[in-house]
Amino acid sequence: MNEVAAASLSIQKRLDRAFNPRTIAVVGDKRAMGYLWLHCMKTFDGKVYSVQVDPNEIPGIEAIGVPNFKSLLEVPDDIDYVVCAVPRPVAPRIIADCIEKKVGAVALFTSGFAETETEDGVAVQEQITQMAREAGLLLIGPNCMGIYNRRLGVRHSTDQPSGDPGNVGFISQSGTHCINFSLVGALRGVKCSKTVSFGNAVILDAPDYIEYLANDPETDVIAMYIEGTKDGRRFFDTLAEIARRKPVVVWKGGVTAAGSRAVYSHTASLATAPTIWDAAMRQAGVVQTESLDETIDAVNALTYCKPGAGSRMGLIAMTGGQSVVITDAFERAGLDVPLLTPASYEKLSSFFNIIGGSYRNPLDAGGTIGMGFVPGNLQKLFDILEEDENVDAIAMEVGASFIARRLRENPAMLDQMVGTLAAHKERSAKPFLAIAHPGHVEDVMADIRSRLIERGIATFGSFQAAAKALRRAVDYWRTREGPPTQ
Amino acid sequence: MSVAEVIDNARSQGRTLLTEVESKQVLHEAGIPVALAVFAPDSTAAVQAAEKAGFPVVMKVVSPDVAHKSDVGGVRLGLESKKDVRLAFDEMMAAVKAAQPAARIEGVAVQRMAPAGTEVIIGMSKDPQFGPVMMFGLGGVFVEVLKDVAFRIVPLEPKDAREMVREIKGFAILEGVRGQPGADLAALEGLILRVSKFIEAHPEVEELDLNPVLAYPDGALAVDARIVVGG
Numbered sequence: 001m002n003e004v005a006a007a008s009l010s011i012q013k014r015l016d017r018a019f020n021p022r023t024i025a026v027v028g029d030k031r032a033m034g035y036l037w038l039h040c041m042k043t044f045d046g047k048v049y050s051v052q053v054d055p056n057e058i059p060g061i062e063a064i065g066v067p068n069f070k071s072l073l074e075v076p077d078d079i080d081y082v083v084c085a086v087p088r089p090v091a092p093r094i095i096a097d098c099i100e101k102k103v104g105a106v107a108l109f110t111s112g113f114a115e116t117e118t119e120d121g122v123a124v125q126e127q128i129t130q131m132a133r134e135a136g137l138l139l140i141g142p143n144c145m146g147i148y149n150r151r152l153g154v155r156h157s158t159d160q161p162s163g164d165p166g167n168v169g170f171i172s173q174s175g176t177h178c179i180n181f182s183l184v185g186a187l188r189g190v191k192c193s194k195t196v197s198f199g200n201a202v203i204l205d206a207p208d209y210i211e212y213l214a215n216d217p218e219t220d221v222i223a224m225y226i227e228g229t230k231d232g233r234r235f236f237d238t239l240a241e242i243a244r245r246k247p248v249v250v251w252k253g254g255v256t257a258a259g260s261r262a263v264y265s266h267t268a269s270l271a272t273a274p275t276i277w278d279a280a281m282r283q284a285g286v287v288q289t290e291s292l293d294e295t296i297d298a299v300n301a302l303t304y305c306k307p308g309a310g311s312r313m314g315l316i317a318m319t320g321g322q323s324v325v326i327t328d329a330f331e332r333a334g335l336d337v338p339l340l341t342p343a344s345y346e347k348l349s350s351f352f353n354i355i356g357g358s359y360r361n362p363l364d365a366g367g368t369i370g371m372g373f374v375p376g377n378l379q380k381l382f383d384i385l386e387e388d389e390n391v392d393a394i395a396m397e398v399g400a401s402f403i404a405r406r407l408r409e410n411p412a413m414l415d416q417m418v419g420t421l422a423a424h425k426e427r428s429a430k431p432f433l434a435i436a437h438p439g440h441v442e443d444v445m446a447d448i449r450s451r452l453i454e455r456g457i458a459t460f461g462s463f464q465a466a467a468k469a470l471r472r473a474v475d476y477w478r479t480r481e482g483p484p485t486q
Numbered sequence: 487m488s489v490a491e492v493i494d495n496a497r498s499q500g501r502t503l504l505t506e507v508e509s510k511q512v513l514h515e516a517g518i519p520v521a522l523a524v525f526a527p528d529s530t531a532a533v534q535a536a537e538k539a540g541f542p543v544v545m546k547v548v549s550p551d552v553a554h555k556s557d558v559g560g561v562r563l564g565l566e567s568k569k570d571v572r573l574a575f576d577e578m579m580a581a582v583k584a585a586q587p588a589a590r591i592e593g594v595a596v597q598r599m600a601p602a603g604t605e606v607i608i609g610m611s612k613d614p615q616f617g618p619v620m621m622f623g624l625g626g627v628f629v630e631v632l633k634d635v636a637f638r639i640v641p642l643e644p645k646d647a648r649e650m651v652r653e654i655k656g657f658a659i660l661e662g663v664r665g666q667p668g669a670d671l672a673a674l675e676g677l678i679l680r681v682s683k684f685i686e687a688h689p690e691v692e693e694l695d696l697n698p699v700l701a702y703p704d705g706a707l708a709v710d711a712r713i714v715v716g717g
Binding site: 228229232233235236273275276277279280282283482 | 613614615616617619635636637638639645646649
């Protein structure tokens, strides 16, 4: 093994220790922040220690039930992961302690470094970078929120779920987007395995974390928010290699001229021309997104839909108007809505209610399936689309506009419908998507959405969002498969 | 002269921009189809070069100071005879001197005039993040006005060249429109991949422009080339 490979392996091993800690030290937590970090770690299964010298802060820390020490070096345990929230001038001293203590890694929540574009900020950043580099300390950040491990309850927001495992890894240069991805994502079905907010990336950069998640058996899909990278070449090579094994979703911030100006003052990253960035991502075979919503939707399509490179849709909607609009949405996203096979039409003609409905594709099926609540007929539609060789993927509108009152009175109806969808999804070899858009009965819709998500069904808030997400997934699987052999 | 010798020679003269003759020679060595040009310092040499290349020929001014040859009357196409060449040489010298009196004129480059084809551009420049990036597009207004180009990071795999050619909005033109035969896409892809290999083998190349490359129903040929190397 050459030197570079050995160094990289050692980083990966130590990152594994930091991502799966048994001991955590929080340095510099304080009342003014509501003891954010100590509260975040309340769900952590292992041991938590606090380091704080300010006598005014210590009683508050001890009241939370966390033992406090005056110095990291006094903590009577090996420390796998440190979160450091001290003021900038104190940061070099804590870094020195982390080095001496041989901690697994330290996440520097402290900010005010190169991103401020001030002489002082740049100088202290250089100082801690130099210290960490010479000592081989794994430094996450600075100007970051560090690690979230859902299963172990290592968190960087007190709202983050914990205890059960997830399968989506997320890395982010922004703490906000990292937290939002885990929180908003959780609401929409995304379960994070591990995430990291890594800020200015002075020692560890995006490729280190991406490599880690690529080799993490818990992580099936990798997504990220990126503003720029120190070594574009390494970033590109890493993505290109990993996208062949696991789906990778890249949400790029700062793609406009004004946006890239904001990037520098945020994480001090250099910008590359948007056209070149776009080409590089396409070439690497990753999925590109432009917002939190698109990222969550793409991740859901990649996680919950069966992998498929086919673009021909079988569509089910509840009314004539929705049949038209769902078809436009999927066609506009670059997917196809073909005619079905004669065999399908023969089967459909035997039971489909054509009064106020039609079945050329889209299937305007509200009357036939009683808005989804005539399970026998809904099951038949699924079976026909499943067998139809003109159809690669199936999307269905789940609407409650006309039956909200009935649903509220009779939740068993809803259970039955969700059960029919879940059973179809389990049996089907084709990607399946449900669209449950907001309506005037948002409480019922929210209930429907959460039941669908619970059953592992890819669920979207609009036809457009579903269509774009599936298009991205189809493109990913198509690129991964390679061009058709001629 | 090998690639290294051509580059060393240019550097020894304090140049980072290779002449058209040098650029084409280097690319020819790398197996890239180019319309080779011969340097001629005077009228007599230009006539000899034209006879050797075969009529009709193209004549272009060779000057380290002229960036846009056609703007100063430094390009003449379709010269059919020795007499045409002699006359064109004298006229060109006068035109360039008139347009840009301070320009040092070393002579002309003479090459056989390639038959008309669909003009495409293949280029490479270096991105501060990703390193060498290749560009492909249709020539003329498509690149200049519509910016209808595709990029890929070097090195390219066959699938990248394939996608790149098909990604531009004007791809239908390469497939053949209004009864025109389509371009030889395999030849274009092959040319792109050879340029990618050339750039990989020569990291000292900072910029490269093949503009235009003529795409034919059978084959493709770079008729102008420009290479900039690191200082």
